[in-house]
Amino acid sequence: MTDLSHLKADFPILEDGVHFLDSGASSQKPLVVVEAMSRFAQTSYANVHRGAYRLSVAATDAYEAARERVARFIGSSDSRQVIFTRGTTTALNSVAFGWGMEHLSEGDRIISTEMEHHSNLVPWQMVAKRTGARLDHIPVTDDFRLDLDAFSRMIDSDVRIVSITGMSNVLGTMPPIREFAEIAHGVGARLVVDAAQLVPHSPVDVEASGADFMAFSGHKMLGPTGIGVLWGRMDALEEMEPFEGGGEMIADVTLHDATWAPIPTRFEAGTPPIIQAIGLHAAVDYLDSVGMDKVLDHDRALTEIALHRLGDVPGLSVQGPTTIENRGGVISMVMDGVHAHDLSTILDQQGVSVRAGHHCAKPLMRRMGVAATARASFYLYNDESDIDALVTGLRQARDLFGL
Amino acid sequence: MGLEDLYREVILDHYKNPRNRGHLAAADAEAQGVNPLCGDEISIELRFDGEVVADVAVESQGCSISQSSASMMTEAIKGKTRSEIMDITAKFRAMMSLDDDTIELDTDRPGAILGDLEALQGVRQYPVRIKCASLGWNTLLEALDKAG
Numbered sequence: 001m002t003d004l005s006h007l008k009a010d011f012p013i014l015e016d017g018v019h020f021l022d023s024g025a026s027s028q029k030p031l032v033v034v035e036a037m038s039r040f041a042q043t044s045y046a047n048v049h050r051g052a053y054r055l056s057v058a059a060t061d062a063y064e065a066a067r068e069r070v071a072r073f074i075g076s077s078d079s080r081q082v083i084f085t086r087g088t089t090t091a092l093n094s095v096a097f098g099w100g101m102e103h104l105s106e107g108d109r110i111i112s113t114e115m116e117h118h119s120n121l122v123p124w125q126m127v128a129k130r131t132g133a134r135l136d137h138i139p140v141t142d143d144f145r146l147d148l149d150a151f152s153r154m155i156d157s158d159v160r161i162v163s164i165t166g167m168s169n170v171l172g173t174m175p176p177i178r179e180f181a182e183i184a185h186g187v188g189a190r191l192v193v194d195a196a197q198l199v200p201h202s203p204v205d206v207e208a209s210g211a212d213f214m215a216f217s218g219h220k221m222l223g224p225t226g227i228g229v230l231w232g233r234m235d236a237l238e239e240m241e242p243f244e245g246g247g248e249m250i251a252d253v254t255l256h257d258a259t260w261a262p263i264p265t266r267f268e269a270g271t272p273p274i275i276q277a278i279g280l281h282a283a284v285d286y287l288d289s290v291g292m293d294k295v296l297d298h299d300r301a302l303t304e305i306a307l308h309r310l311g312d313v314p315g316l317s318v319q320g321p322t323t324i325e326n327r328g329g330v331i332s333m334v335m336d337g338v339h340a341h342d343l344s345t346i347l348d349q350q351g352v353s354v355r356a357g358h359h360c361a362k363p364l365m366r367r368m369g370v371a372a373t374a375r376a377s378f379y380l381y382n383d384e385s386d387i388d389a390l391v392t393g394l395r396q397a398r399d400l401f402g403l
Numbered sequence: 404m405g406l407e408d409l410y411r412e413v414i415l416d417h418y419k420n421p422r423n424r425g426h427l428a429a430a431d432a433e434a435q436g437v438n439p440l441c442g443d444e445i446s447i448e449l450r451f452d453g454e455v456v457a458d459v460a461v462e463s464q465g466c467s468i469s470q471s472s473a474s475m476m477t478e479a480i481k482g483k484t485r486s487e488i489m490d491i492t493a494k495f496r497a498m499m500s501l502d503d504d505t506i507e508l509d510t511d512r513p514g515a516i517l518g519d520l521e522a523l524q525g526v527r528q529y530p531v532r533i534k535c536a537s538l539g540w541n542t543l544l545e546a547l548d549k550a551g
Binding site: 337338339340341342345346349356357358362365371372396400401402 | 405406407409410415419440441442443444464465466467468470529532535
């Protein structure tokens with residue numbers, strides 16, 4: 001197993017006895033990220049673009065350097081294809097509304113899946129209702145994968161856009177994006193990938209992935225909240241209208257009309273998340289210094305150990321693939337006789353932070369026939385001591401409940 | 404304050420064996436409640452005999468705190484008048500509140516004020532769980548409201 005135990009010291013919040021297993025919701029920040037933002041705010045901060053003074057030029061350079069760094073991190077040869085957003089949710093809404101409202105009408109179809117986070121479900125419902133397009137969902141198989149055969153049967157030339165998760169935040173499942181892209185492109189449809197869980201935990205090459213759009217968040221990949229990325233193929237971005245109007249995104253404005261600035265500026269209305277971009281730059285530097293292949297190996301090794309150890313806990317079932325192939329470090333648990341919220345409270349007393357509830361994926365929970373799960377998710381700073389504490393807490397829960 | 408104070412025996416008993424489950428043949432009022440944050444759900448049906456709640460039935464799913472609170476609530480309100488129920492509800496809410504000291508539980512005589520419900524007093528040491536304990540009561544008030 002890739003030993004990353006030396007990294008824990010880089011995260012001041014992870015003191016002894018803190019077993020943080022909720023990185024799927026948001027990751028902790030290494031000191032270098034916090035310091036980079038602090039240094040920038042203390043030495044180089046001003047609003048970006050259009051400023052003719054020295055500080056604004058420095059801030060603009062730093063902001064644009066962050067864009068180039070993120071582009072390199074995900075394998076995009078052209079940094080203009082990296083659009084900074086507020087987060088994954090805004091990025092997905094930008095595509096749903098900015099692309100969907102332009103190109104969808106009655107008779108057209110949108111395909112998503114049963115395992116999506118609400119942020120990749122609700123925007124498409126809203127756009128379907130407004131445009132009259134039909135929305136269908138690729139089913140989840142009994143072994144917690146997406147049914148590729150069903151997708152092949154569902155697709156036809158009326159399908160204009162397909163939007164799937166790159167890694168399920170409930171199951172850990174990583175659908176084969178390349179294969180979905182081939183099927184979608186076969187009928188001329190665009191493929192959107194919600195990569196909020198994927199980009200933080202796996203090497204990603206956007207250009208080789210086959211995706212037309214990819215969305216992810218800074219705060220799940222060691223960066224700050226308030227910044228995310230929408231990446232798009234240039235021809236796909238050119239098909240998209242700005243989702244928000246305002247300052248910065250225009251070429252010219254009259255009282256009744258406006259023309260757009262070039263890409264990416266046209267999609268970044270208003271003052272962007274400047275300090276957050278500096279933090280994301282530092283986070284990406286940190287991740288690359290570790291190596292994303294090592295991050296993935298580490299997460300998978302921990303997941304394999306955890307799946308094995310959890311199998312020995314009586315009454316516990318894992319909702320998700322039980323092997324680590326095409327799977328990330330997210331484990332959803334259900335214990336007979338102990339509700340997920342009670343598990344979460346009891347585990348908290350062991351210093352173990354897990355999330356309990358529907359994980360913003362209610363249709364998936366209905367599909368699985370459960371109301372709530374307790375979810376443990378791993379990142380590069382976790383180690384086997386976190387799994388020990390998790391298993392101890394789960395056994396204690398059974399004792400407390402007299403099971 | 405340890406976990407044993409939160410998960411007292413009477414709470415686990417009501418969780419495992421909830422009272423007054425199911426539906427009434429003829430309900431005079433009903434209400435549904437949901438906690439959108441955690442997905443807990445409850446439906447409450449009431450049958451009145453004049454001012455008295457003659458029967459109550461609950462269908463719900465959720466954690467031990469929300470389930471046991473609703474179960475104990477049904478026992479506490481059955482056969483009580485509307486104004487007695489409002490009084491119990493106010494006392495329960497005060498017990499759950501971190502900054503409401505209008506009721507004081509009698510530590511020498513556990514259960515003297517609110518009966519089994521007093522077992523839930525530990526919940527307020529876990530502020531994120533207070534909404535679990537309150538779900539049934541908020542839904543009850545809605546059902547009473549609808550009954551006019």
